Amino acid sequence: MYIIGGSASTALAERVSRELDSCPFSIPYSKRFPDGEMYLRVGGKLDGEEVVIVQSTRNDAEIVELLLLVDAARESNARRVIVVVPYFGYARQDRRFYPGEAVSARALARHIGLDADGVITVDLHSARTLESFQPPVFEASGIPAIARLLAHRPVDLLVSPDKGGVDRVRRMAELLGKPWIALEKRRIDSEHVELQIPEGAPQPIPGTHLVIVDDVISTGGTIVAAAQLLARAGAGSVAAACTHGLFLKDAFERIKAVTDGIYSTDTLVNPAEKASVAPDIAKILRERFGSG
Ligand code: R5P
DSSP states (O other): OEEEEOTTSHHHHHHHHHHTTTOOEEOOEEEEOTTSOEEEEOOSOOTTOEEEEEOOBSSHHHHHHHHHHHHHHHHTTOSEEEEEESSBTTOSOOSOSSTTOOOHHHHHHHHHHTTOSEEEEESOSOGGGGGGOSSOEEEEOSHHHHHHHHTTSOOSEEEESSGGGHHHHHHHHHHHTOOEEEOEEEEEETTEEEEEOOTTSOOOOTTOEEEEEEEEESSSHHHHHHHHHHHHTTOSEEEEEEEEEOOOTTHHHHHHHHOSOEEEETTSOOTTEEEOOHHHHHHHIIIIIOOO
């Protein structure tokens, strides 16, 4: 296998290469033309190789770069091209709510998969997007990576900020052998939510260590509200953990002010990247695509 790290995921791509017995790894050369368009060239001997391209797609420029990377690998006569999209952007709109809307998750899945022999992504916003990829697609989870990290930290209770995260927090609870609860969440607007501990759910024992587990932290509104609620309930410490740390605007500082730790995986570059999904991606590459 030959790993290529796009600009959004260079460090993670190198970690994946190390997990695969330090298979060849390179970073493409790129520059911008005067009009802003990207020029891209991949190096190395890709002829006949199984090429793995690692690139998150948080914004439009990163999506275009991924499309160019796939094309460059094809031009270099790669035997197979596997696309790893650790953070798959545009995934929130996974259905049409109003007439005339674009279903962005489906559109991106179709185009990213168009010239790929396989796709790997991590904790997609919605499982239904998996159906929109044409080549075989595999979804890794950020939960084992976070669990490996939390195994060395004090944790008494795991908390999902909403019912939608129950499967996630339950999986984490199983891996760590800890109890969990799910809060009730009502979204007020894109930056604010109301949360409460459901009636009948076990209340946090005062003084204990709680960790909130979410798939993505965007504005930080959910984590800030959850941390404040759990502190009022008597938590001794509250940490926040997520797979994808977007940390928009001042989200990181706002969360830092109300928590005792912030942990994210390395699907996105951010100041909380403390757990790597590289072993989980490498496992899929090895088992599903065969490294060589
Ligand atoms: C919601 O369904 C997700 O699991 C996250 O809780 C949400 O996207 C976090 O967004 P924010 O950080 O803006 O509250």
